[in-house]
Amino acid sequence: MSIAPIICIDGPSGSGKGTISRAVARALGWHFLDSGALYRAVGVAALSGGYPLDDEPSLAKLALHADIEFEDRIDREPHVWLGDDDISEMIRTEEAGQAASKVAALPAVRAALLQKQRNFAQPPGLVADGRDMGTVVFPHAELKVFLTASAEERARRRHKQLSEKGIEAILPALLREIEERDLRDRTRAVAPLVPANDARIIDSTSQSIDVVVATVLDWAHAL
Numbered sequence: 771m772s773i774a775p776i777i778c779i780d781g782p783s784g785s786g787k788g789t790i791s792r793a794v795a796r797a798l799g800w801h802f803l804d805s806g807a808l809y810r811a812v813g814v815a816a817l818s819g820g821y822p823l824d825d826e827p828s829l830a831k832l833a834l835h836a837d838i839e840f841e842d843r844i845d846r847e848p849h850v851w852l853g854d855d856d857i858s859e860m861i862r863t864e865e866a867g868q869a870a871s872k873v874a875a876l877p878a879v880r881a882a883l884l885q886k887q888r889n890f891a892q893p894p895g896l897v898a899d900g901r902d903m904g905t906v907v908f909p910h911a912e913l914k915v916f917l918t919a920s921a922e923e924r925a926r927r928r929h930k931q932l933s934e935k936g937i938e939a940i941l942p943a944l945l946r947e948i949e950e951r952d953l954r955d956r957t958r959a960v961a962p963l964v965p966a967n968d969a970r971i972i973d974s975t976s977q978s979i980d981v982v983v984a985t986v987l988d989w990a991h992a993l
């Protein structure tokens with residue numbers, strides 16, 4: 771029996787799950803776990819420490835002991851520190867995303883981060899955003915949602931997001947990066963990106979954020 775109810779929202783990058791999970795957490799007044807930010811922080815720690823991204827034993831130690839701190843905020847992306855360094859911006863780069871996806875394919879790294887993620891489950895409840903929240907981290911969650919969208923739509927959203935931040939990006943290159951990362955996340959041996967058997971699937975390709983949030987909140991209220 772968990773100490774707090776849990777809603778898992780899993781899916782590929784660009785499916786809108788970050789925005790949707792945060793909006794659901796805010797509406798319910800629950801805690802929020804951005805598990806991708808945790809993997810990104812480990813990726814940044816590995817890059818800045820000069821670790822080869824396939825050195826599993828060293829990366830697992832790093833994941834377990836790195837001084838990574840999250841600010842528990844649901845109204846915007848969490849601030850993340852590595853030691854005294856604010857790495858909130860750095861973890862959002864494409865380079866950090868690729869590094870995260872490589873370290874996330876290592877079973878010992880995933881095992882090292884398991885308890886850190888479970889510690890986020892505190893009353894009154896938790897909305898957990900990731901790839902394996904419903905399958906591995908919180909298999910007994912009260913509600914599991916798997917959010918998808920076509921790769922083209924996800925690349926378009928990412929392009930828009932970057933250009934709003936004044937960052938130039940090339941759409942076909944973004945699409946290629948998204949497809950590469952999807953393939954690695956879906957085919958890895960450990961905790962691959964697949965819906966849990968009991969997950970409810972939402973395709974957000976042609977649905978607005980508000981509609982998807984309302985659907986998830988309806989399900990949450992019916993628990």
Ligand code: C5P
Pocket residue numbers: 783805806807809810867870871872874875899900901902903951955
């Ligand atoms: O969600 P986000 O794009 O920030 O995640 C970055 C990477 O971290 C993903 O591509 C994925 O490889 C990894 N990840 C994971 N399991 C999670 C969350 C993220 O493997 N629960």
